Amino acid sequence: MSPRDAESQHEEAGPSRKTEEETKKESLTVGLVQEAEEDTAVNLGALLDAGDGAVVTLLAGDTRLVAHRAVLAARSPVFADMLRRVTVEGSSSQLVLSDTEGPVLRQVLAYLYTLQVPQLPSMAPKLLVAADVYGLSVLKAHCEQQVVAQLSVETAAAAGVIAIRHSANRLKQAAVAFIKAHLLRVMATQGWAEAVVNDPQTVVKLAHLIAETPTDTSTPSAGESRTGPSxxxxxxxxxxxxxxxxxxxxxxxxxxxxxxxxxxxxxxxxxxxxxxxxxxxxxxxxxxxxxxxxxxxxxxxxxxxxxxxxxxxxxxxxxxxxxxxxxxxxxxxxxxxxxxxxxxxxxxxxxxxxxxxxxxxxxxxxxxxxxxxxxxxxxxxxxxxxxxxxxxTPLHQAAWNGHAPVVWLLAASSADRNARDHRGNTPLHDAAWRGHPDAATALLEAGADREVRNDNGKTPLDLAKRNNHQQLIDILGSS
Known part of the structure; x- marks a missing residue:
């Protein structure tokens, strides 16, 4: 047999051997799946044949759900303890869950039966809380990941509170870092306001964590960007x-x-x-x-x-x-x-x-x-x-805007009545230019110099005349 024929024979045989190996693996996988499905069917069948005592009614508000006691007890240590207690107390037919909303309980129950994490981002915070309450660590971790992924200025405060109250460390770290980076915007949200009112002690703990966390300079401070001066x-x-x-x-x-x-x-x-x-x-x-x-x-x-x-x-x-x-x-x-x-x-x-x-x-x-x-x-x-x-100076600002009472206060507090701005204007120049007779009167009575000239050589009276402020002209022109 020539080398070429041998190579051809090898190429033809190769795929055949791979197909056999894959077939064996597939058969093994199918067998395992079928065995698992049969076991599940047998288990569920046993639950269904167990009679009325095998089920319990869960009440959450207006929501009523029926579940198998064995499933609840096997999946959740908290449910197992609750079921033991109600059995001892002689009321084994129902559990009242006052801290869990109906839609959330429905998703928790679905997880207990399927072990499939609900992909409901909007419900993730409440599911996280429920998972912690019922001791479902895997569900809690997945919900924590979902909440972290959707942190925003509006949700950060609530997420931080949930993380602290329910020992969600990963979420706590992410929420604290996010709030630190966007503090002012977060504090302006309705979520922050409600957290302060509804759970102030937890917000205090959150604030301490924020204060203790080093600022991450790589994180853009979305709520605190500054524009230049106008x-x-x-x-x-x-x-x-x-x-x-x-x-x-x-x-x-x-x-x-x-x-x-x-x-x-x-x-x-x-x-x-x-x-x-x-x-x-x-x-x-x-x-x-x-x-x-x-x-x-x-x-x-x-x-x-x-x-x-x-x-x-x-x-x-x-x-x-x-x-x-x-x-x-x-x-x-x-x-x-x-x-x-x-x-x-x-x-x-x-x-x-x-x-x-x-x-x-x-x-x-x-x-x-x-x-x-x-x-x-x-x-x-x-x-x-x-x-x-x-x-x-502050006196310039008060005079420019005609706030005579503030002019009086500042003058009485040793403000410089004849302070000059970068163009040589005094507060009296500003009051004259803007047409504020009360402010000008207050300045004059406080000792402002009516004869002082600005960098353009103009007195307050000149500016009043230029803008035709007759009352100021009368005040400044009188001796």
């Missing part, structure tokens, strides 16, 4: 501001801030989230005419209950980073909430913290005319002569 007017005034400097004496005796419902409110709808998206479009001069107010979070769909004691919310706020508390303080000053400002100062927010335009909370309160907030900030040591990126 274009500013030529005089450099804006809505916000900051610059550290020496503190001014308090205008009234300082009192120890007391925690109040503001702490819970801050955690439900942290206005720092809105402020972190960047300043709104500013007018040409850099001052803001509008009193920006943060949007409130949508109310939870379920009725809200009375918040737990304030120390829970205070503890949560204390665990935030300094940067996060500082953002909240600036946002609370913009909002005009004295209680929120007081609470944030209590938990360590920096009264001199600045935003992207180097404006501090006093700049923000002055720009919007929030008198009591400004007073509170001054009592806590805010620098009355702080400068923003355009060299505006």
């Amino acid at each position: 274009s500013q007017p030529h005089s450099g005034h804006s809505d916000d501001g900051r610059r550290p400097a020496t503190a001014v004496p308090s205008t009234s005796p300082q009192t120890t801030p007391q925690p109040d419902d503001a702490a819970v409110s801050l955690l439900r709808t942290p206005s720092a989230v809105e402020s972190s998206t960047g300043p709104s479009s500013q007018p040409h001069s850099g001052h803001s005419d509008d009193c920006w107010r943060p949007a409130t979070a949508a109310p939870p769909t379920s009725p809200q209950t009375t918040p737990q004691p304030d120390d829970v919310a205070i503890s949560l706020l204390r665990d935030l980073s300094g940067e996060e508390k500082d953002k909240m303080l600036i946002a609370a000053a913009k909002e005009g909430s004295v209680s929120k400002v007081r609470t944030l100062l209590t938990v360590g927010a920096d009264v001199e913290a600045m935003d992207e335009n180097q404006q501090n909370s006093l700049h923000c309160a002055a720009a919007r005319g929030h008198l009591e907030v400004a007073r509170r900030l001054l009592e806590d040591g805010a620098d009355v002569n702080a400068r923003d990126r355009w060299q505006n």
Whole structure:
């Protein structure tokens, strides 16, 4: 036989031998499957022939399900214990499962019979809870994986609470890392608000874990991205501001801030989230005419209950980073909430913290005319002569927007009446340009110089004449 013929014979024989091997394997597999199916059929047949005592009714709300006692006991140690207890107590016909919803129980029962994990992402959190309650570790692990895969800003708070309460360590680590990366957005959600109200103690534990977890710089902080400062007017005034400097004496005796419902409110709808998206479009001069107010979070769909004691919310706020508390303080000053400002100062927010335009909370309160907030900030040591990126002081902001009471407060707190911005304008220039006679009067009575000239050589009277503000012309023109 030639080598070629031998090779041909080998090629022909090869497939035949492989087919025989595969056939043997297939036969073995089929045999095993058939044996398993026969065993299952025999077992199920035995269950069906066991009579009424072999079954038990499961009640979950309006849902009634019938299951074999042997299946429940074999799959779940918790069900086995429950069945032993009800048998001893003489009531073996039903189990009332008050902590499990009907649809969830139906899926649990399907798993007990088939050992197939339901692929229902929307139900995964509740299935995870049920799996933990009934001691189904494999189902719990699969549900945990599903919840991790669908973590989002809206679901993260609830996922973190579930993970802590049901010792789901993998989910706990993932939820904590996610919330840490998107903290401000997560805290603005309805899910976070409901968690604070419904389970504050667990949220405190979650906050501690967040505080203890190192920041993952590789994870994009979706809720805290910043846009650059908006274009500013030529005089450099804006809505916000900051610059550290020496503190001014308090205008009234300082009192120890007391925690109040503001702490819970801050955690439900942290206005720092809105402020972190960047300043709104500013007018040409850099001052803001509008009193920006943060949007409130949508109310939870379920009725809200009375918040737990304030120390829970205070503890949560204390665990935030300094940067996060500082953002909240600036946002609370913009909002005009004295209680929120007081609470944030209590938990360590920096009264001199600045935003992207180097404006501090006093700049923000002055720009919007929030008198009591400004007073509170001054009592806590805010620098009355702080400068923003355009060299505006809080007094510039109050004058530009015509908030005479705030002008009086700042002047009484040793504000520089003739401070110059980056174009040489004083607060009196700003009040004259904008047509605010009350603010101008307050400045003049506080000792502002009506003859001072800006970088263009203009006095406040010149600016009032240019804009035809007759009342200002009369005030500034009188000796």
